[in-house]
Amino acid sequence: MRTRWLDDDEQAAWVRLAAVVELLPGVLETQLRRDADLTHFEYWVLAMLSEAPTRTLRMTALASRTSASLSRLSHVVTRLEGRGLLERFPCPEDRRATNARLTDAGWDVVVAAAPGHVETVRDYVVDALTARQVAQLTEIAGAILDRLDPDLAVIPQFRTS
Numbered sequence: 034m035r036t037r038w039l040d041d042d043e044q045a046a047w048v049r050l051a052a053v054v055e056l057l058p059g060v061l062e063t064q065l066r067r068d069a070d071l072t073h074f075e076y077w078v079l080a081m082l083s084e085a086p087t088r089t090l091r092m093t094a095l096a097s098r099t100s101a102s103l104s105r106l107s108h109v110v111t112r113l114e115g116r117g118l119l120e121r122f123p124c125p126e127d128r129r130a131t132n133a134r135l136t137d138a139g140w141d142v143v144v145a146a147a148p149g150h151v152e153t154v155r156d157y158v159v160d161a162l163t164a165r166q167v168a169q170l171t172e173i174a175g176a177i178l179d180r181l182d183p184d185l186a187v188i189p190q191f192r193t194s
Contacts, residue, residue: 064153069146076146078109079118079135083143088135091124095133097186118142
């Protein structure tokens, strides 16, 4: 198979995207640790539960929505459970499955953490773009997600596919 090398424009786009993918998580992590004593992944888990009906998801669904292995998710859920931010219980529809539910304390943590997180996202991403660029970013990220996540497991509520 012959390699299809990137042309100069493709290389410039790729290198910039790769730099964003490398740098942005650290910025988000720093703010959340400082202001909410959460890792970015812990916040993401709590946020996904906060947006679910009855603030509850099966662990497998939560793993899909957070792009995590069940093993990684289980470790994080154990930590969050120990802090009283969520609870696990057998799924009533399938006793072999386990559900995770955001507690009232977890809800309070998400509500308190969200403004600082949104301000950081706004400062480093949204406010750097024009309204047209935000629309383009939505379209571009959607096209990439269609390849990475064709089953719409991650953030299905925000996907247009």
